[in-house]
Amino acid sequence: MEEKTYTWRDLINYGLLGSVVTLYFGMIGMLELFDERILITPFLSLGDVLLFSGVIGIVFFAVNKFASSLNEAFKVGAVVGAVSAIFPIVLSFIATSELIAEQFVIRDVFVSVTDRLVEIYNFGLEPIVGSLVLIVAFAIVGVLTALFIKTDPKIERPLLMGIVLTLGIGLFSENVTQILGNLPAGIGRSISRLLFTNKALTIVSALIIFLLTAGITYWRMRRPTTGESRGFNFSFEDISNRGLNRAQMIQLAIVAVVLLLLPWMVGSFLSQVLFNVGLFILMGLGLNIVVGYAGLLDLGYVAFFAFGAYTMGILTTATSLNPGLGLNFWTALPFAILIAVMFGIILGVPVLNMRGDYLAIVTLGFGEIIRILALSDWLAPVMGGAQGVLKIAKPVFFGVEMGSPETMYYMVLAGSLLVGFVAIRLRDSRLGRQWMAMREDEDVAEAMGINLVQTKLMAFAIGAAFSGLAGAIFSARVNNIFPHSFNLLISINALSLIIVGGIGSIPGVIIGALVLVGLPELLREFSEYRLLMYGILLIVMMLVRPEGFIPAEIYKRELRADEETETEIEAQVTSS
Amino acid sequence: MLTRTLARLSWVDLILRVFQIIAAIVIVIGIVNVFRSNTYTSNQWATLVFAGLAQGSIYALIALGYTLVYGILLMINFAHGEVYMAGAFSTVFLAGYFSNTGFLQSSPILAIIIMIIFAAAVSTAIALLLERIAYRPLRNAPRLIPLITAIGASFTLQYTFRGLYGAEFKSYPQVPALSGTVNVIGFDVPLVQLVVFFAAVGLMIALYLYVERTKSGKAMRAVSEDKDVARLMGIDIDRVIVTTFALGGALAGAAGVFNGLFRPQGVFFFMGFFPGIKAFTAAVLGGIGNIPGAMIGGLMLGLIESLGPNSIVEGLGIPSANQLKDAIAFSVLVLILIYRPQGIFGERLAEKKA
Known part of the structure; x- marks a missing residue:
């Protein structure tokens, strides 16, 4: 040392x-x-x-x-x-x-x-x-x-886990109470009465939680670790490419059951939170294709979300104010996605020759222009101006009207799974490799015979489709949409979550959405500082860990390239 | 293969050309319609022109910050609008204090100069902090990364100032000495607009002389030409970059005070966003990296924004044209970036990077 x-x-x-x-x-x-x-x-x-x-x-x-x-x-x-x-x-x-x-x-x-x-x-x-x-x-x-x-890491880790978990339970006491409240036969309620007084842990319960967590962590660390790590050891790649072994199947089944039962376990408020998280997973996966795979920094991504939401709204609303077509959700959904894709291509064509900062600024300009137009009196006969579009139809699924957070959670879950699957397949397809080649170097990619125009437009179109789907689901959930819901912050939000999660990484999108969308929803009373935290998080993340929490392999290599080349050179020097 | 790619590219170019022609036709129709219908008197046009010039000179001052930084680091300082906000927002309190004590009324010139210095100091401090914390460690990172940090810094600054000074709108006090009008070539022009315009132009000339005539300006130009060679010539790159950020910050702070004189209302934590983007537009309009270009781009953008709603949009029969003022600025931004990213006077810097 x-x-x-x-x-x-x-x-x-x-x-x-x-x-x-x-x-x-x-x-x-x-x-x-x-x-x-x-x-x-x-x-x-x-x-x-x-x-x-x-x-x-x-x-x-x-x-x-x-x-x-x-x-x-x-x-x-x-x-x-x-x-x-x-x-x-x-x-x-x-x-x-x-x-x-x-x-x-x-x-x-x-x-x-x-x-x-x-x-x-x-x-x-x-x-x-x-x-x-x-x-x-x-x-x-x-x-x-x-x-x-x-101190010795052996003592440090249990202590840290204990502190984090105790403070976490104390912080989210309300949500813990809600979850416990859904347990059968009032067990949960008596547990939460034991744990909390006035929405905070008592000293005794805090001590118990701390000791339990620390103890369990200590005990688990002491056990000799076998070759295989415990916990969930399958990844998206396994599901899509390799097939699963039996243990993995069981784990997957457990995850599926938990995902299906989740809204009924956590109650209405947390279902809404999950719904929002899911919505941003949808958008994040779409933006991930544009930014993460194709390397096109798009700051006007909210525009496609708005197109999806407005198309859904205009096609299904049934008020006298907006002469809507009165379609139902399922008929309107393809149109919403189609319109978003169309605008993805229309807005994509002018920026084909652009990259980097300029692309970011132009897309930001597009997003703002569209928001201003939606707000203006000029387009008010179609888009409702500042009044927005009201009374958007709720989806009906086999006779069940879906409008509650619990049911809409399933909608967004199904959407996320579908989109996640599509994203994985695209990434591993020829198109995905073309995107990545283009991201690394446009000129070389072109020389390799990649059609840049087509590849770029595909990225914009598919990104727009995912965002349009999210917009359509969003408008069906909230029923009334207003232009100011579609501001720059949504684009920034989606961008932040893919960056924090790890650019180009699909599990990263999920983690990013949970952290950047889920947590702030739970900490609503501090919403004033939400964007401050985003800002600080973005800066710190870029300074300390630019590849994100769950980095995609390629980006990690690229961002750590300097260090690696140095070690490589060293290795060469020593070997020769 | 190459010919095929070329053929496809020209297909895109064709569409872009068609867009361009349509846009030109639409603009011409709008202008012709307005002037044929004689909706506005020449006096009203003159009012718009002078307001546009005053506003444009404020944009130009902010735009210089973008251009200076871009010229040297080839990086868009996305948070520059917040640097402007910091100066403008902090000085509101000083201006209020001066107004309450009567200092602003008794010796307006001195008071305003002190305000400008204060605002410039605050903005410079913020700009330097930004450079030190958010940009310097990332100078050799891939290009996407500083841009993302800048977005993060932008939000951090906005909400920091919101936390410091509160979320309410504040207003600059009226300056009695500037409230009259002056007769310029037969038109009554508010004195404050003239003062803002000439003060801003004075600052720009000072900056231009600084960059062209002083040794440190020469160092800046050398660094923007070629960083590595400049370093070999014994120029301290870090110091030049710090100077650049400081200059940009100071001008943005001054712009904040001018904005407060010109449009006293609407000082709040988010006030930097739109002027920031518009000033960036101005910088691109004049060719980013080009100092006189930023000045002229700013003035042009001010004029377009001021005249656009009444001359073009209204002529197309669109109701409440003034709602679309921001949309016009953004359209200028988009059109310039698509069709002439090197700006009106700029060299083609866009090629050098990426």
Whole structure:
């Protein structure tokens, strides 16, 4: 291990960085809002977790960078932690001292600097005592973090799992209660009454969950691992290409049953969440073809979603306001997809010669133009203008009217499975290989005899078809659509989820949708900060792990190309 | 094989050409219709022209930020609209303070200059932060990656400022000294529009001189020509890039104040998005990477946006033409990128990259 040297100055710099992060969370109002969600009564709220997260993060970096021994780690953790308290303390003094507050109108400008924020920073104590407590608390958290990093992974992992799961259950207490409430014979209700008081874990239940999780993880880690890893060990590739062995079949059957029963297990609210996740899986799979396979960065993807939704709406609505055709869902569905495909090609032709940034901007322009047109009075006779399209028909499936989140979940599940299957088959087809060749190098691909025009248009058209399908299902679920539902954010959302999941990776789309669409739905009260988190996530992801959570092989290789070539060269040098 | 590909390509070109001709015909019909029906007096046209020039000069200032960065890094700083927002939004409070204390009324010029410096400082700080955190570590990454980071940075900045200053709309105070009108060649023009226009043009000229005449400007030009050779000549690339971002940020901040004088209402956290895209359009219009091009592109876009709804769209018999103002700007963007990505004056930079 190489010797790591550091000066006090380094530690103070890191501490100041942590201090800035802590101050930032407070100044933008996150701390105050997050503080309302209690995780463990009576003392731990999500705000507290956030308050300490800056310190934890920065100590993590500092310890990894500077400290080699345990003693060093303690020192680094304590110093960095204590220094991290500086700016919050300064802020609370400025905000509370009347002399300064009169001169600088800090509270009029920064809306999030409130008495409550100062209270959070001072733990509700007098300013001076509170500041001291904050310094000590941060130092202690720093030391604990340092200790945690330096412990044996055998103890570290169970602890981490325990903490994460306990906090997770505390955070999603409402949803856990909902799920438990659906268990038969009221067992669930009595369990949730045992676990939670006032939507938060009690100290006892938190301890039990923590010990259980930590214990189980520890026990599982101690068992000697056999060659085969446990858990689900089949992939999409296996299903489509290789066929399954018996164990895999059983696992697949379990997954299928769970997927089928899911809406009835989790209740109406969570079904709606699942529906939204499914919708974005549909769109993500489509965008994945355009961006991930064909390498065409499309920021106007929402346009095709809008075309699908509007076609479905206009064809099936039956109000006097919009002279709709009154078709039913199933008859209108092919038209919705067809119109989306048509516009996919129409908007695709002009951008055939474009790539990279310019393509992104032009598609963004298309998306915005279409939204503005949908909103305008000019097209109002057809598209309803600002009033939107109302009373869109609900699908009827063998006499059952589908409109509830539970039934629409099946619709979107069926759609996702179909689209997922198509996406896998396309990826492994000749067309898929052409897309990837084109993504790598258009000129070389052309020289290899790939028809760029056709290949690009196919990508746009198929991407548009998936998005149009999602739009049609969306409009059937919400029944009334308005132009402002189809803004740039949907495109950004879809793009973010494929990037976070891993560009070009189908399981990545699913994970991305669960994380970026599912989680925010569960954390609705923090929706103000949803896009902030997206933004930060996108930046951090690009800096740290540009290939995404579940990377597609090719992208991983490409993005890590530098490192690999270096090692290759080294290998060659050593061998020769 | 090659001839077949060529044949297919020309099929696409044919369609594009047809689109182009149709678009031209539609525009001409619209303009002819409006002028034949004599809906507007020359006074009304003049009002639109001057408003368009003032707005266009604001676009031009923001566009310079895109062009400077693109010229050097060959990268679209997607979050530049947010840099502009940061300056404009932060200065609203200073302007309000000046107005309440009477400073803005007693010595307007000094007050406005202080506001511009403040806004430029905030915007510069944000631009530098952006460069340091989001772009510098990714300088050698594949092209898609900085673009995605920029989108992320854009949202991060928007919602950071929303958290800091709140989600409500704020307004700049009215400046009494700028509220009159001036007679220019027989037309009454609001003084504020003239001030904004000339101040913006002054800043642009200053920038142009900086880039053309100073040593650091020369370094910038060298880096934009060829980074590796510039480095060999002893130019500190990082420093040049930082300077570029700082200049772009400062101009965007100034544009924020001018916008506040020109259109006091509507200062909020999302205000940077549309001007950002329009300024990008302006930059492309003039040829991205080309400094005088960005200035002229900005003015042209301002004029098109101001005159377009009344002259073209209305002539086509489309109701509530002003609703489509943003659509016109976006259409210009799309058409320029499709038909003339090198812009009006630009060299063909689009080929160099990708």
